[in-house]
Structures are given as structure tokens and as C-alpha cells.
Amino acid sequence: MKLSSRTEYGVRAMIELAEAHGGGPVAVREVAEKQGISEKYLEQLFAALRKEGLIASQRGAQGGYTLAKAPGDIRVGDIVRALEGPIALCDCLANGEDDAVCHRMGECAAHPLWVKLQDGITSILDSTTLQDMIAGASGDSANDMGGNSEEESRDEQDLP
Amino acid sequence: MKLSSRTEYGVRAMIELAEAHGGGPVAVREVAEKQGISEKYLEQLFAALRKEGLIASQRGAQGGYTLAKAPGDIRVGDIVRALEGPIALCDCLANGEDDAVCHRMGECAAHPLWVKLQDGITSILDSTTLQDMIAGASGDSANDMGGNSEEESRDEQDLP
DNA sequence: AGTAAATCCTACTGATTCGGTAGGAATTAT
DNA sequence: ATAATTCCTACCGAATCAGTAGGATTTACT
Ligand code: FES
Ligand code: FES
Numbered sequence: 001m002k003l004s005s006r007t008e009y010g011v012r013a014m015i016e017l018a019e020a021h022g023g024g025p026v027a028v029r030e031v032a033e034k035q036g037i038s039e040k041y042l043e044q045l046f047a048a049l050r051k052e053g054l055i056a057s058q059r060g061a062q063g064g065y066t067l068a069k070a071p072g073d074i075r076v077g078d079i080v081r082a083l084e085g086p087i088a089l090c091d092c093l094a095n096g097e098d099d100a101v102c103h104r105m106g107e108c109a110a111h112p113l114w115v116k117l118q119d120g121i122t123s124i125l126d127s128t129t130l131q132d133m134i135a136g137a138s139g140d141s142a143n144d145m146g147g148n149s150e151e152e153s154r155d156e157q158d159l160p
Numbered sequence: 161m162k163l164s165s166r167t168e169y170g171v172r173a174m175i176e177l178a179e180a181h182g183g184g185p186v187a188v189r190e191v192a193e194k195q196g197i198s199e200k201y202l203e204q205l206f207a208a209l210r211k212e213g214l215i216a217s218q219r220g221a222q223g224g225y226t227l228a229k230a231p232g233d234i235r236v237g238d239i240v241r242a243l244e245g246p247i248a249l250c251d252c253l254a255n256g257e258d259d260a261v262c263h264r265m266g267e268c269a270a271h272p273l274w275v276k277l278q279d280g281i282t283s284i285l286d287s288t289t290l291q292d293m294i295a296g297a298s299g300d301s302a303n304d305m306g307g308n309s310e311e312e313s314r315d316e317q318d319l320p
Numbered sequence: 321a322g323t324a325a326a327t328c329c330t331a332c333t334g335a336t337t338c339g340g341t342a343g344g345a346a347t348t349a350t
Numbered sequence: 351a352t353a354a355t356t357c358c359t360a361c362c363g364a365a366t367c368a369g370t371a372g373g374a375t376t377t378a379c380t
Binding site for chain 3: 004005006038040041044058059060061062063
């Protein structure tokens, strides 16, 4: 019940890219400095994000990274999965009904709760896009956030 | 995004106690064997659960543990907190509004999401009691579980 | 009284994960 | 050519995790 710094950093970095979306590529160094993250470490996170097709790279001088899709098409869940693999709360929930689920499932009264919890988490993560975050609001579902909508709105606005 | 075996084991063990509620104390060994958990390890989990007042112990021969309250009064969230400390998804969420929250909060577009996620998790965990679990159903909220209600009902039934 | 069954307490350990460094090869705008 | 940048892979120290170990204390039962 603690999100790794991979996730924290990754999401913050992606927000940075989302805010720069439409302009040119952004260098890792720049994002790292703005967010106070180790540059070399962030480099590795970006590699993972690129491998999953969430961001695109431009090599060489003046290069950097850009979002591979519109901010509205990238869900936080996608970022988390890219950085940590499938969201599986415990081994008993071998995500995807495929294989190797717990042999105790039939008799385990806890199992339905883990399923519910995992679904809850996944649904929150997948109902929020980068667009939602930089706009200050959250995803769709009934359940809305605390409600402190800061009035400082970022500049960018893009129509692909 | 992975629950520790402390949590998994702890909850399963508490379910075991809940099912035995009303009868005499249950020894650690018995729970450990039924659930396939290391006895000595479980012993430590029980120590933590007792310290938090969720279970009570009876020392000496024929001793063991019993729930300290009715199964309906023990929420899964209580168990998790007893075993892992306050549920805080990240340091930026120094649970309880007290101190040392992130200095980046004002400018951090991710923060509201973490709050939302943490609230979601907490609310699921706190809306499910041991009673709910051994009865096969989940907590209150609109969102209900998969719905596979096994017909094997355990024996115990108690009115305190 | 004696014994066996149990909780209680604390220290240690091996493995894994985490967060981060390090160094350098390949690519590209200027 | 050069400087800026991504890319790749290996390594490292610290922390956490899951579990062991051993023994002191308490208590029911005979
Ligand atoms: S122990 Fe595997 S489903 Fe609960
Ligand atoms: S970095 Fe602390 S609130 Fe986002």
C-alpha cells in the first residue's frame, strides 16, 4: 500500500511532458531538474515508458521526449503499468484470469475483497488521463476530489 | 501497489478467528496450519494485532487468541493499519493533515489523484468488516463484488 | 507439584527489491 | 567537428521483507 517512487516520478514526469505537449521535445535533464529527480534514474523510467509506446524520443542534440499520444489518451493506469508491470495486488490475483491463481481461492473469504480493491484502484487509475490532471480536475466517476481547484492554470492547449 | 504478506496473512488469520468467534481461544499453531502460514511469523503478526486491541490473548496451556470485538466491529482497514501503520500512499500524503507534507504540493498536478486514490482504497478497506467477509458479501457501497456466493456456510453464529 | 501447552519477547538472517550511480556507445542539430 | 542528447547495461548500498531461532513466562491439566 505504498506507491513506488518509480510511479511517483513517472507520473510527475509525464505531467511535465503533457504540459509541454505541442512544442518540441523535452530533454530528460530538463524534466529531472524541474521535478527534482535524479537525471540518470529518470532516464531509465523514460526508457520503460518509451518501450510501452507512451512517449517518443528524438535522439541527438536538441532532442528529447514527447508524448506519443494526446494527453487525453494517456491514462495514469497506463503509466503505472508501464513502470511496474500489471497491477496485481497479490499473487492470488494473477491478473487476467490466465493461469496460476491461488489454489486456496475456493475457501478464501478474503479473496473477493482483494478483487474489489484491485478493481477499485484500477478503475480510479484508468479513469484519469494526463489531460484531466493538467486541467486540475479528475476523471469521470461520481466520486470527485477534495475540490481545491487551484486557480493557476497552465498555458498549453492543443488540438491535434 | 502490492499488498505485503503481512496484510494477506493478517487478514486471513483474522477471518479464521472470526469464524471461531464465540468459542474458546484459538492457538497460533492452529491458525498457521489451517492457513499454511509460518507459525513463528504469524506469532509476530498477532503481537501487533493485539497491541492495537483487535485481538485478545489467553496465555498458558489451552490458551490462544480471540477477537477483542465482534466481527462486525472490526474493519479490514483496522487490520491493515495495525500491521503496516497508517495507510499513506506516498510521503506527500502525510496522513492526517498534521505535518511534513510535500513542499511541492501547490504546483503538483498529481497530488489530487493520489488523494483520491488513497481515499478510495481507505474507503473500501473501511467499509468491509470481518463479518462481511465471513458472510460472503462485501461492505456497503453501491459497488458490489463479482457475486459468486459459495453455498458452504460456516457454522458459527453469535449474538453478543 | 510437575508437566506440557501455549503466549511473549527479541535478536538474527538470507533474499529481494529499491533508488540511484557510473560509464560509455550511438545519434543528430548546429 | 563538436556538443548535446538518447540509449544501454552493469553495478551498488541500503532498506525492507519473510522467516528463523531460542528462550522466558504464564497457565491448564493431571
Ligand atoms: S489465499 Fe489465495 S485467494 Fe486468498
Ligand atoms: S510531489 Fe509531493 S505532492 Fe506531488
